[in-house]
Amino acid sequence: MIPERSINVVCISSLLIFSLASHYIGEPYFVTLATRIAIFAMAAIGLNLVLGFGNLISFGHAAFFGFGGYVSGILATHAFNLEPILDWPVIFIGTSDSIVIWIFTIALCSVFALVIGFFCLRTSGVYFIMITLAFAQMLYYFAISWPSYGGEDGLSLYIRSSFLNIDTMNGISFFMICFFWLILSLYLTSRIIHSPFGLALRASRHNLDRVKSVGITPFRIQLVAFIISGVITGVAGSLYADLNRFVSPSLLSWQMSGELIVFIIIGGVGRIYGPLIGAIFFVTFEQIFGSYTDHWQVFLGLLIIVTVLFARGGLIGFLSGSRANE
Amino acid sequence: MVFFQGLGLMNEILTIKDLSKSFGAVVASDKVNFSLKQGEIHALIGPNGAGKSTLIKQIIGEIKQDSGSIFLDNLEVSKCHVPERIRLGLARTFQITNVISDFSVFQNLLLAVIGIEKKEFTFFSKAENNKLIVRKVSNVLEETNLLDKKDEIAARLSHGERRQLEIGLALALEPKVILLDEPMAGLSVDIIEKMKKSFTNIKARVPILLIEHDMNVVFAIADRISVLVNGRVLATGTPRDIKMNAEVRTAYLGKE
Numbered sequence: 001m002i003p004e005r006s007i008n009v010v011c012i013s014s015l016l017i018f019s020l021a022s023h024y025i026g027e028p029y030f031v032t033l034a035t036r037i038a039i040f041a042m043a044a045i046g047l048n049l050v051l052g053f054g055n056l057i058s059f060g061h062a063a064f065f066g067f068g069g070y071v072s073g074i075l076a077t078h079a080f081n082l083e084p085i086l087d088w089p090v091i092f093i094g095t096s097d098s099i100v101i102w103i104f105t106i107a108l109c110s111v112f113a114l115v116i117g118f119f120c121l122r123t124s125g126v127y128f129i130m131i132t133l134a135f136a137q138m139l140y141y142f143a144i145s146w147p148s149y150g151g152e153d154g155l156s157l158y159i160r161s162s163f164l165n166i167d168t169m170n171g172i173s174f175f176m177i178c179f180f181w182l183i184l185s186l187y188l189t190s191r192i193i194h195s196p197f198g199l200a201l202r203a204s205r206h207n208l209d210r211v212k213s214v215g216i217t218p219f220r221i222q223l224v225a226f227i228i229s230g231v232i233t234g235v236a237g238s239l240y241a242d243l244n245r246f247v248s249p250s251l252l253s254w255q256m257s258g259e260l261i262v263f264i265i266i267g268g269v270g271r272i273y274g275p276l277i278g279a280i281f282f283v284t285f286e287q288i289f290g291s292y293t294d295h296w297q298v299f300l301g302l303l304i305i306v307t308v309l310f311a312r313g314g315l316i317g318f319l320s321g322s323r324a325n326e
Numbered sequence: 327m328v329f330f331q332g333l334g335l336m337n338e339i340l341t342i343k344d345l346s347k348s349f350g351a352v353v354a355s356d357k358v359n360f361s362l363k364q365g366e367i368h369a370l371i372g373p374n375g376a377g378k379s380t381l382i383k384q385i386i387g388e389i390k391q392d393s394g395s396i397f398l399d400n401l402e403v404s405k406c407h408v409p410e411r412i413r414l415g416l417a418r419t420f421q422i423t424n425v426i427s428d429f430s431v432f433q434n435l436l437l438a439v440i441g442i443e444k445k446e447f448t449f450f451s452k453a454e455n456n457k458l459i460v461r462k463v464s465n466v467l468e469e470t471n472l473l474d475k476k477d478e479i480a481a482r483l484s485h486g487e488r489r490q491l492e493i494g495l496a497l498a499l500e501p502k503v504i505l506l507d508e509p510m511a512g513l514s515v516d517i518i519e520k521m522k523k524s525f526t527n528i529k530a531r532v533p534i535l536l537i538e539h540d541m542n543v544v545f546a547i548a549d550r551i552s553v554l555v556n557g558r559v560l561a562t563g564t565p566r567d568i569k570m571n572a573e574v575r576t577a578y579l580g581k582e
């Protein structure tokens with residue numbers, strides 16, 4: 001049995017080493033791959049906060065991923081074309097400054113998550129799954145039918161947004177930005193999980209009556225967790241738009257929501273590093289098997305079944321032999 | 327909130343006025359009047375299905391009454407949600423043990439103290455580092471004899487220990503009244519003896535509403551007893567009064 005901490009350290013450092021090595025041997029494709037892993041992991045880390053620790057199975061987190069993507073895509077497009085988004089009360093022509101884009105993404109995703117959470121958290125269990133899915137699907141069809149920003153074809157961006165004086169078009173630089181966000185979201189989640197708020201969130205996963213009986217309103221706890229979760233996933237979406245210089249409704253699709261859940265299940269539900277390990281595994285799996293056959297997802301399906309049946313703690317649980325959630 | 331201005335209620339911490347509740351044709355509470363005074367154990371007895379648990383659930387706010395009102399410390403709480411009532415000073419134990427089973431004993435109590443100290447929106451510091459919170463948890467661990475089980479996962483506790491934890495969770499809230507729903511059911515004789523002692527200690531601080539089927543326990547530690555049958559309070563009085571009461575004997579005690 002390997003201590004969970006060691007597994008975590010190995011995963012995070014191998015991602016870093018892999019991308020640095022790929023850069024120095026001149027394989028930008030693999031640097032991009034590592035960046036994708038970092039971004040997907042971050043998106044799933046956001047979801048894991050509610051799904052893994054609060055037992056709130058959101059099947060609509062693609063809504064936040066795509067929303068974050070569109071927020072930054074739209075801001076950057078306007079800035080590039082010099083077309084104002086707003087002409088009243090102030091003229092606002094968008095921005096291509098990453099920091100401003102992130103601030104917008106965080107603010108708008110909080111409001112968006114507040115609204116969605118406010119309605120969805122009135123339900124639980126399978127109804128919660130369905131209503132989060134319904135919200136995401138609404139957004140998906142809205143994006144498809146809204147021609148201003150590409151509709152079904154998506155929206156291409158000409159250049160990545162700028163961050164300080166760093167050349168973001170340089171693959172390894174952009175990787176480091178995403179890696180920094182990944183570390184930050186891991187750090188935030190682990191702080192939150194062990195805080196009084198995290199304790200209340202974990203308590204509300206099965207036992208609302210007990211939580212109420214100590215004077216805590218579970219709805220408020222869950223709503224705040226949902227907002228934090230939506231923001232983390234939203235920022236990941238914003239990075240993803242920048243990585244590909246492209247956003248499309250597929251970011252909002254239910255398949256995207258499903259993939260985020262798959263990362264968590266493979267890595268280990270309710271483990272802070274679970275989504276990272278899941279994303280590493282998923283993307284690597286896709287690379288290796290995807291080159292042999294288009295039907296690689298069949299094998300992925302088998303793998304998920306095996307994980308769920310025999311390794312409930314996911315890969316981390318399997319390797320460390322420990323219970324979740326500590 | 328309405329302030330209740332009754333006379334002679336000076337030391338009544340909890341007052342229930344004409345509380346009624348029906349589930350379809352079943353009358354679970356029928357114009358119940360009940361009070362809990364400072365320093366007392368007030369036992370609520372009655373046959374299965376009499377409406378005892380339903381009364382506690384209405385006091386705590388889990389079930390909404392059809393009519394009537396509930397006052398805590400002269401403040402009407404009948405319309406508050408459960409968490410608000412807890413923060414105003416009500417605490418209860420569940421008839422069926424209800425602790426967070428994948429938390430340790432320590433974490434369970436920590437949750438209670440965090441709740442009552444309104445610290446649940448603290449995001450970055452560990453609760454374990456807050457001296458005040460940890461001291462309160464330690465006090466409860468000691469009072470409920472759970473000190474050496476501190477790090478045990480609640481699911482692995484024995485039935486008796488889990489009942490102890492259940493009471494600890496109520497004490498951790500430092501409430502104004504404690505509502506105990508059959509805390510001794512299924513416990514061994516020596517644990518019951520310990521609990522009897524601890525209840526008499528607790529009542530000096532916090533009055534206790536005690537639902538209990540074991541008449542030996544009730545007559546040994548209760549200061550007052552109310553008998554509930556079919557949702558109706560048949561009689562309220564000292565253990566002596568209740569023993570003498572002919573109506574109670576035929577309706578309830580006689581069957582024992």
Ligand SMILES: Nc1ncnc2c1ncn2[C@@H]1O[C@H](COP(=O)(O)OP(=O)(O)OP(=O)(O)O)[C@@H](O)[C@H]1O
Nearest residue numbers: 349352354372373374375376377378379380381421
């Ligand atoms: N949620 C509910 N819906 C419908 N009927 C209920 C509900 N809760 C309780 N009852 C009914 O109300 C009556 C009182 O139940 P309650 O649980 O309060 O009894 P009790 O005095 O606590 O009994 P016991 O000694 O068995 O715990 C019973 O007839 C019960 O079937």
Ligand SMILES: [Mg+2]
Nearest residue numbers: 378379380421
């Ligand atoms: Mg009962």
